[in-house]
Amino acid sequence: MSATAGGGSTQTGPAGPAERLGIKAGMVIQELGWDNDTDHELRVAIEDALDAEMVDGDYGNVVDSVLLWWRDDDGDLVDGLVDALTDLVGGGSIWLLTPKVGRPGAVDPSDITEAAPIAGLSQTTTAAVSKEWAATRLLAPKNVG
Numbered sequence: 612m613s614a615t616a617g618g619g620s621t622q623t624g625p626a627g628p629a630e631r632l633g634i635k636a637g638m639v640i641q642e643l644g645w646d647n648d649t650d651h652e653l654r655v656a657i658e659d660a661l662d663a664e665m666v667d668g669d670y671g672n673v674v675d676s677v678l679l680w681w682r683d684d685d686g687d688l689v690d691g692l693v694d695a696l697t698d699l700v701g702g703g704s705i706w707l708l709t710p711k712v713g714r715p716g717a718v719d720p721s722d723i724t725e726a727a728p729i730a731g732l733s734q735t736t737t738a739a740v741s742k743e744w745a746a747t748r749l750l751a752p753k754n755v756g
Contacts, residue, residue, distance in 0.1 A: 628653050628740040629660030632706055632748075634676070636662040643668055643695055644680035648716070649708075650741040674698045677705045680744075682716030688723070692730035692749065702753035705732065708744045723747055 634640060634657055642654075642665040657678070658664055666674065677695045685691060695705050709718040727734045732749040740746045 627656055629657045631738040631740060632657070632746065634660045636660065638675040640665045640676050640678055641668065641670055641674040641698055642666070642678045644685065646680065649680050650744050653741045653744065670698060672698065673700045674703065675700060676703055678708060679705055680708045681718060682710060683718050684716060688718070688726040689729045692726060692732060696730070696751055699751050701751060703751050705749040705751065707747045707749055708740070709747070711743060711745050714743055
């Protein structure tokens with residue numbers, strides 16, 4: 612007999628990657644920095660959770676969240692984060708996806724810690740979302756003017 616009301620569907624296993632990123636159907640997620648090395652399974656899981664495709668940098672409207680794939684050789688991280696803020700709704704989040712430590716293109720965690728406040732973002736959490744990629748959640752300021 613279970614002490615949990617509502618049956619067995621409450622916590623049957625670990626949360627999927629889209630759930631760990633807080634992604635729900637109906638959200639608009641902008642994907643930036645896609646390349647051949649991005650995690651295809653993670654992208655499919657996110658689009659399944661959205662019940663839609665992610666939008667790209669040419670979207671031109673506000674988005675709920677940005678998924679930013681970033682590698683150590685992609686340039687200046689502060690610039691990349693500032694660019695990712697372009698269409699982000701106030702109070703929205705950027706999920707910075709970087710190759711895990713020891714993988715090609717890995718970004719030093721201290722680089723993220725330094726770049727986030729310069730770009731006007733607050734670093735909050737990290738999430739395990741892929742074998743090859745780490746996800747860091749960065750929050751945008753709520754008021755934009």
